[in-house]
Amino acid sequence: MIDELDESPVSLSALSHDADRRATRVTRGVAQRVARARHAPGVIETLARWAIPLTLAAAASLAVVLLPRNESHSDAFAAFVIPGRPAAGWIISGESPDVAEVVAMVGDTR
Amino acid sequence: MTTPCLNRVASRRIDGAPRLADSRSDAALVNAARSGDDAAFEALVARHARAALAVARAVVSDVDSAEDVCQDALFHIWKRLGECREPEKFARWMAIAVRRHALNAIRGDRDMIELSTDFVSGLRPPDEDAETAEARAQLDAALDQLSSEQRQAVLLFDLEGWPHAEIAASLGTTEAMSRQHLMLGRRRLRELLSSRSSNDR
Numbered sequence: 001m002i003d004e005l006d007e008s009p010v011s012l013s014a015l016s017h018d019a020d021r022r023a024t025r026v027t028r029g030v031a032q033r034v035a036r037a038r039h040a041p042g043v044i045e046t047l048a049r050w051a052i053p054l055t056l057a058a059a060a061s062l063a064v065v066l067l068p069r070n071e072s073h074s075d076a077f078a079a080f081v082i083p084g085r086p087a088a089g090w091i092i093s094g095e096s097p098d099v100a101e102v103v104a105m106v107g108d109t110r
Numbered sequence: 111m112t113t114p115c116l117n118r119v120a121s122r123r124i125d126g127a128p129r130l131a132d133s134r135s136d137a138a139l140v141n142a143a144r145s146g147d148d149a150a151f152e153a154l155v156a157r158h159a160r161a162a163l164a165v166a167r168a169v170v171s172d173v174d175s176a177e178d179v180c181q182d183a184l185f186h187i188w189k190r191l192g193e194c195r196e197p198e199k200f201a202r203w204m205a206i207a208v209r210r211h212a213l214n215a216i217r218g219d220r221d222m223i224e225l226s227t228d229f230v231s232g233l234r235p236p237d238e239d240a241e242t243a244e245a246r247a248q249l250d251a252a253l254d255q256l257s258s259e260q261r262q263a264v265l266l267f268d269l270e271g272w273p274h275a276e277i278a279a280s281l282g283t284t285e286a287m288s289r290q291h292l293m294l295g296r297r298r299l300r301e302l303l304s305s306r307s308s309n310d311r
Contacts, residue, residue: 007292008296009268010296015246018246026163026184029181030151030185031148031151031155034151034152037185
């Protein structure tokens, strides 16, 4: 072979032990990253996890912008902090929720 | 002269025959890893990590950075394992992918690299004697002076025992050019090491 005739190799044995050490570390690091990636939530899971909070937040923002300003802030807060019928009713009908009803619902859920 | 014993050992690695505990071929391991067997992929990485490191080291001259690039490249290879059309030639495909990844890394696409934090750069390992550490430092410094292609040819042929056909494929060149890179790399390495040792006297 040309390379064998023209130039003999330089001993690289001093690198061999270091290469083994690094290879072991790389193997371990890759295995850990693969395991982490396996357990990380996928796109669908992430979207599903955030879908309800994001929808509620968007609805709340929309309602605050669109609904009449004469509603009290405490009513609006009560309606949107407690997801359920009063909030939905307010979004659909535009009628302010009955605070007593909201308080009663909170009492029922606790 | 070449080191035939080393070459025989490494040729077995190229063929994917047993080197570590897992006796399955590269093709079998690739297919198992594609089916979700992470242990199979780990066995593949363990089998070829030294060669992958040599390729990364050829592109990224700093040996510690090369280790990070190598780890990152192998993780991306895991994600793209479905693109390996010839599982029996995994080593060749891996080498090409690692080289490409390393080239992207040094071109400034640093976002691709997630630096690991679990190594101690530049420290001599506890089980390495001072003489070996010195020899390794000299070799590392001399290797840094070679071209990327020469470094890859020298490391893969003389350290990992890869045949020229595989080295040529990993470099995207011909076997004749691979031999040329090896010859020039060895010559330059010898010159650098001898000039360094004469300076030390």
